[in-house]
Amino acid sequence: MKISELSAACGLSIDTLRFYEKIGLIDPPPRDSAGRRDYPEEVLGWIRFLDQLNATGMKQADRIRYADLRRQGASTYAERRAMLETHRDEIIARQAELAAVRALMDHKVALYRQLEAEHDPEHDPEQETADV
Amino acid sequence: MKISELSAACGLSIDTLRFYEKIGLIDPPPRDSAGRRDYPEEVLGWIRFLDQLNATGMKQADRIRYADLRRQGASTYAERRAMLETHRDEIIARQAELAAVRALMDHKVALYRQLEAEHDPEHDPEQETADV
DNA sequence: GCTTGAGCTGGAGTGCACTCCAGCACGTAA
DNA sequence: TTACGTGCTGGAGTGCACTCCAGCTCAAGC
Numbered sequence: 030m031k032i033s034e035l036s037a038a039c040g041l042s043i044d045t046l047r048f049y050e051k052i053g054l055i056d057p058p059p060r061d062s063a064g065r066r067d068y069p070e071e072v073l074g075w076i077r078f079l080d081q082l083n084a085t086g087m088k089q090a091d092r093i094r095y096a097d098l099r100r101q102g103a104s105t106y107a108e109r110r111a112m113l114e115t116h117r118d119e120i121i122a123r124q125a126e127l128a129a130v131r132a133l134m135d136h137k138v139a140l141y142r143q144l145e146a147e148h149d150p151e152h153d154p155e156q157e158t159a160d161v
Numbered sequence: 162m163k164i165s166e167l168s169a170a171c172g173l174s175i176d177t178l179r180f181y182e183k184i185g186l187i188d189p190p191p192r193d194s195a196g197r198r199d200y201p202e203e204v205l206g207w208i209r210f211l212d213q214l215n216a217t218g219m220k221q222a223d224r225i226r227y228a229d230l231r232r233q234g235a236s237t238y239a240e241r242r243a244m245l246e247t248h249r250d251e252i253i254a255r256q257a258e259l260a261a262v263r264a265l266m267d268h269k270v271a272l273y274r275q276l277e278a279e280h281d282p283e284h285d286p287e288q289e290t291a292d293v
Numbered sequence: 294g295c296t297t298g299a300g301c302t303g304g305a306g307t308g309c310a311c312t313c314c315a316g317c318a319c320g321t322a323a
Numbered sequence: 324t325t326a327c328g329t330g331c332t333g334g335a336g337t338g339c340a341c342t343c344c345a346g347c348t349c350a351a352g353c
Contacts, residue, residue, distance in 0.1 A: 032330075043330085044312055052310095063319050065330055085262045089310065103276070110273035117266035120259050127252050127259070130217045134249035141242035144235070164300070175300085176342055184340095195349050197300055221340065 030068040039076045052089070054079060054096050086123065087116055162200040171208045184221070186211060186228050218255065219248055 036043045049055045055076065058068045082092055095112055098105035168175045181187045187208065190200045214224055227244055230237035 042312075045310090047331090048311065063330080065319085081262045081265060083310095084258055106273050106277050110270055110277070113266045113270050113273070117263055117270065120263045120266065124256065124259050124263070126216055127256050130213045131249055131252045131256070133213060134245045134252065138242055138245050138249065141238050141245070145238050145242070174342075177340090179301090180341065195300080197349085215340095 030070060030072075032066050032068070035068050035072065035076075038073055039080070041076065041080075049076075049079075053093050056100070082116065085116070085120055087119075091116075162202060162204075164198050164200070167200050167204065167208075170205055171212070173208065173212075181208075181211075185225050188232070214248065217248070217252055219251075223248075 030038075032043050032046055036046060039046075041049070046055065050057055055072060058066045058072070061067045079092055079096075082095070091112065095109060098109050098112075162170075164175050164178055168178060171178075173181070178187065182189055187204060190198045190204070193199045211224055211228075214227070223244065227241060230241050230244075
């Protein structure tokens, strides 16, 4: 798998793939006769997993740490599990936050809708923050 | 309300409060006789609201846009509502993502737990990404 | 009346996570 | 065989959202 193919398949840019290799997120793949990267298919699953950690707010340093542990094999199961548990807890906290703000958005949207209907320029939802 | 008091009350640093004023997120407050900022109490609610937009991923440029609209009064109700609706939709998308990755974390944690019990160094959850 | 501490300004610096670039090598198509 | 496309490297640049700093003013307490 050439780097351009991997890039197309995983959605990361070619530059980002090389950058991820440089910082230790992706193992350096074997090279072809011309010195070009030739990725194994399995890397796709790993990159997608990294992407999911990224999309849910895991820091680069932690992802690098996780990749390191993974490289070290079975002796690091416990620590990897601990990292994932910590991340899950952060996700849970984030979910609570999102749910609260989503409710707030619904509330404010309803308020604005009412004001638009009333056409009352004296009243402004931002002024009555007490209701949230 | 002095800037140090506001900072303590809202959790933003003094520098950040001045920065927010500079970029138009917070209205320039009146000054005391010595030229020091003297914030009205109401700013606290507004800052908390900004914080919630921030914490749920709204971009600085959009928060500035919202603050601008708010400054313009009742004529911008519709656009403000539209912004909040858009943001709510982004929150909903984000919630789906978080729920999926949370489930994945649970799954992987269970897998690791099992492997730790089995003490089987041949088997590595990261290698079997097919199961997610 | 001098020190201390809080606040002021404009501008420079930081950390993160990429993203871009110059200059070079290789290999296939015309 | 020359042109083109793709890839390579090391290093510089970017955008975002702050964060820090130097050098100043002011007001109050000792």
